[in-house]
Amino acid sequence: MKLYSRIATSVLVSTLLTTSLAHAASQALLVNVGDYQNEDITDLYATSRDVSIMRELLQQNSIFGDEVITLSDQQATYQNVRDALRNMIAQLNDNEIALFYFSGHGGQFKDTSGDETDDHRDEALILYDSVWDFESARNVLLDDELAEIYASIDKGKLIVLVDACNSGSLDKGIAVRGMKPRADAASSEILGKSLGYKDVSAKFVDTQQYTEVTRSADNAVHYVALHAANDDELALLSPDGSYFTLGLQDALRSIAPDQLTPALLAQRATNFIKGKVPPDRNFEPQLRGNPALFEKGLWLASTPPVSASPPPPPASPVSDTQSAKPVQTQQTVSIWDKFDRLTQKFPHPDFTLAVDPGDSISIGEFYSLTLNLPFSGYVSVVAVDQGSNEPVILYPNKFMPDETKYPAGPLVLPPESAFFWGLQAQEPPSTTQFVAIVSFRPLNLYAKAQSKGAANASEGVYALLNPVEVDTLSRATGVAATIAAVKKIVNIVPR
Template sequence: MNVLTTAALGLAVFTGTLATGTAPALAEKHALIVSINEYAKDPWKLRGAVNDGKNIERLLRGPLGYRPDQIKELFDQAATRDAILSNFRSWLIDATKPGDEVFFYFSGHGYQQPDTNGDEEDGLDETLVAADAEPDGKGGVRNMIIDDEMELLLDALKDRKVTVVIDSCHSGTISRGAFNEIEGARSLPLIPEIDRPQPISSRALALHRAETTFVAQVPGRMVWTAVAPYQKALEESRSNPVAGVFTTRFVRGIIDKKADANGDGIVTNAELYAYVQKESDVYCKSLQACQAGLTPTLEAPTAQLPLPVTGGEALDAAPSASPSAGPATTPLSEPTLPPASLQNTATALLANDNQGGVQVEVLPSGPIRVGQAVRFRVTSQVEGSLVLLDANAAGELIQLFPNEHSQAQNRSNRIYANRPLTVPDSTYGFEFTASEPAGQGKLIALVLQDPIDLSVQVSQHRDLNPVAKPVDYMAQIAERLRRPWTQGATTRMTRWSMTSMTYTITR
């Protein structure tokens, strides 16, 4: 049987700012940056939001290719509710056309208020707190912008390529008392006249933690948020200058290419997402008071995950499903990549730490000759579910494990700590044989410590044949692995490990 042949991950290339679609030749770019330190009430004031806005401007004018006249800023007292809404309409909606790129950024306080139209399962609308927000004397806050309003504005940007980045949090009163207050949190501090008096039910809390982002992801729209629901976005209060934890890493990941996990000189959306999640988690663990975690989120069509953040053209791939909506539809077609591009795309999509100490080997070791029988051995220091992939020199991707033979023997896809798993083993009744073309391939092993359901993805590819639409397949796996884990006491990153190794086939 031929193995060491793998299916090409079709890399969708990207035109413009962090969002996909094929833009016309004369597509324009418009950005609106809203950053607020100076709130009307002293206890609400922040220190790093405006620095974040300036860093986002630097990012836009640098790698993302915006001209100064394509960027509008509303800082501090200029960022009233009316000013934010009117500039959104005039600058991002009325002044753009289908095919244009739109970028909206907000850094400041976020909050919650009781839902008024019944569209929130947890009974709460999320809000952006404008500079002129203040207690309304009735237990609430006036001059906030609720998520329903933002949805209507964003819906008016149909057929644009839209990126939304929110560096605030929307935990508000629902997390009040669950964790200690923390310095530099971008959620309104406890103020008696606006704090919610009634207790929060465990069901409402669970529904809130399971929500996705401030606004929904739809085709053509990417939504980045600094934290998951129930968490608090933070400023690095001891840094100079003070700035937001998330925005600092978001900008650094692109400008300094800190997010380039596979070292190919290109930062993809998947790599940036992995980087901001990892670095935010590291920062949180350095603070005793950061008990709720810091887990950035990204809502985007799966086809955008392998795209470079700074430019390119998208493939005709399917949008991702929302976490509750089931699997995404598959794309109509994917072009075949050169083998090296396939392998880089695979490692960029699935970039992650190897916290489980996973090792993968080809047996026998050393260069492999065409016609030679080979096996694969995976060892892990932790127990979990194993997915083993082969991106070969033919530009194909094959799911080596789990496969139909292990399934026929009623084996699960479990790998146990320090117990090597070999594919194929003696019970398979056949061997894998290296085949043409000669060249380099890459094995990729994923070990999932948390019980993540990948059955929709892996069950379709147990036949050891090349995956027909590898970009969509890999992107769906990546999207599922990067969702925040909400099943424990606190929200956190999902626990999984990734490692890869390069092998060579010779004649």
């Protein structure tokens, strides 16, 4: 599911572009729906305030000039929004930026294309004229269609901001904000923006089929998105505006434009929300798109290159008296180095890994791992000895095989409740690299190893990781690459 956060992007774009993109043509499409034609949908009183905040931010920074289109309520029909988004993207040239901002309800519908293998639900933006009955839904902007639109970008950059519930993965999904009786909506100080799950299918209005989009590097490279909440969370709003949008506004006032990155903006918005809403109703903004852009502040000015192998240098002429040098074969990269590169490609400043008792562990000694997760997600831990080609999956394992989503913050492995398994240093003495990975979606490393009958260690508790999985992680792009990795090197010494 993929829904983009509502106001965050506009703020992001305005600050990032002020210093670096003064001469780049920019366009913005701001969409808000608070008054719905469908009387069964709870109206959202804060979306008009949200779009005003967004528009003011753009005007104050003089980024988009007069190139800002606003579609509100009755104007924000499926046809109008879809056409405006397509037209804006079609006009993009190199070094130009487009911003798409949405504030309103998100929704989930039964998946009919088979692409939503995790939850079998399509996500959608709920627009002014969206309707559904017991058989089908109409005039909803599906994640499948959004993915097709985004994949058509071959020049410039698109920034997507979606302030809606269940929006964690809306670049291919959006969840409807929980339904609330209309009579109760106005009396609630904190209101959610979800309509819940509808067990009906939805199609594009003017087509019965769509082109399946593969999330390759070419598709992911042209956009970044910040979503208000994860797929299973409700984005909340107050009389002053949506909390996610207010969090963005707060971040932009306190961070210098030349220091702002999408990752930092997401983190500051997350902290703002935690300080404003009750703990049992907390929600966490989600960063999506090209991960190579998350830590860069001025990336919006040009299209980053897609990684490609450089062409070989021209061969030097060989004289009759000079012996030709043997052709050098490509050097194999060790598993150790592959994990090292993985942690360099997907770092996070708040992701830490510590080993107790320390950097040196005696053979036979039990140890534990303490992680500080930078965001809520699924955890995988792998260990590999220097010189070995057999990385071991420490977690998940035989005793804790299920993928569990952990909240951001400290995590100790094994947990105190895991009295039936432990981590113990084994022969031979070695230098060992521990790699911890946190991901928005389950990686299923242990399950994949078990299904392939991989040999395992320590009486079958841990499985061996197929080295191919390391390459797959390193090549990940788009939503698949929303991970963070950290390493810790420890010496295993004789007792």
